[in-house]
Amino acid sequence: MAGIGEANSTTVSEPRLAASVILVRDAPLPGSTDGPARPDASAGPDASAGPDGRVASEGAPSGLEVFVQHRVSTMDFAAGMVVFPGGRVDNVDSTGWDFADDVVERHAAAWHRSSIAVEPASARHNAGRVLAAAQREVSEEAGLKLDAGTLRPWANWVTPEDQPKRFDTYFYVACPSAGAEPQHQTTEASSSLWMPVRGILDAEAAGTLKLMPPTLVLLDELLALGTVEAVLAEERDIFPVRPEPGALKEFFRLRRQPPSVAP
Numbered sequence: 001m002a003g004i005g006e007a008n009s010t011t012v013s014e015p016r017l018a019a020s021v022i023l024v025r026d027a028p029l030p031g032s033t034d035g036p037a038r039p040d041a042s043a044g045p046d047a048s049a050g051p052d053g054r055v056a057s058e059g060a061p062s063g064l065e066v067f068v069q070h071r072v073s074t075m076d077f078a079a080g081m082v083v084f085p086g087g088r089v090d091n092v093d094s095t096g097w098d099f100a101d102d103v104v105e106r107h108a109a110a111w112h113r114s115s116i117a118v119e120p121a122s123a124r125h126n127a128g129r130v131l132a133a134a135q136r137e138v139s140e141e142a143g144l145k146l147d148a149g150t151l152r153p154w155a156n157w158v159t160p161e162d163q164p165k166r167f168d169t170y171f172y173v174a175c176p177s178a179g180a181e182p183q184h185q186t187t188e189a190s191s192s193l194w195m196p197v198r199g200i201l202d203a204e205a206a207g208t209l210k211l212m213p214p215t216l217v218l219l220d221e222l223l224a225l226g227t228v229e230a231v232l233a234e235e236r237d238i239f240p241v242r243p244e245p246g247a248l249k250e251f252f253r254l255r256r257q258p259p260s261v262a263p
Helices: 101-110 120-142 197-206 213-225 228-233 247-256
Strands: 016-026 064-071 086-088 152-158 167-174 189-196
Touching (some): 064 197, 086 120, 086 167, 120 167, 120 189, 152 213
Parallel strands (some): 016 167
Antiparallel strands (some): 152 167
16 A cells, blocks of 8 residues: 655655555445354454444444455554555566456556556556456455456556655455455454445544545545445546645645535
8 A cells, every 4th residue: 555654855766566455345234134244353453343243333334335454553654544455566476377368458458547557568467467466465464365357447546756655556446255254364454344434434534543545535436436336337447646745735634624614
């Protein structure tokens, strides 16, 4: 995930390629026993389960839920943030993958405006290695073996140049198949759990959760879509988001600004 750090006015670091997976599901109806329960193994030490086996949250669940991780406060970046599973693209992601040609072509086309497609000759290979990183990270951090064809390109965010650690992050959405339950199995997070999209946004607005701008914007989009069906039907035309230096403070200032009242 791209992180937020202290501004660095002297040195501009090159962004590292990263991949992040937004796992989505429709929230069970209040009182319903349908839908996957949240087993204890999925919840870290900060999560508490109710008598129905689901992690308690404010209000009745509704709309979409996403699988998120609460990063530990000792991390050197994104400390204490709520994030989606993901991480840097590693050397291992450049070899060993054998995705179907149509999958790689579809992903290369989706990212055609992004940095990985600047050189047309390497665009296909780059799309494959970023996809491999997404698949690997969600396996390592959440214990899910996702078929590459189920990972849908969703967004591309690049950390501003005034940040000491910069990432060129490729976000995917995926809906785990029935019976495939993500787990908490990363030491970089204190807990991993399903949470309602609206609940996360409300908690961030109240100051009880910390999120980075890409996470907030992507959750806003998911909240508007409302269902897994709508998410999977969404036709994405992906433009890389490259905030200008100083944009992060302005982003949060505007987000905290109360709506104007019409006279």
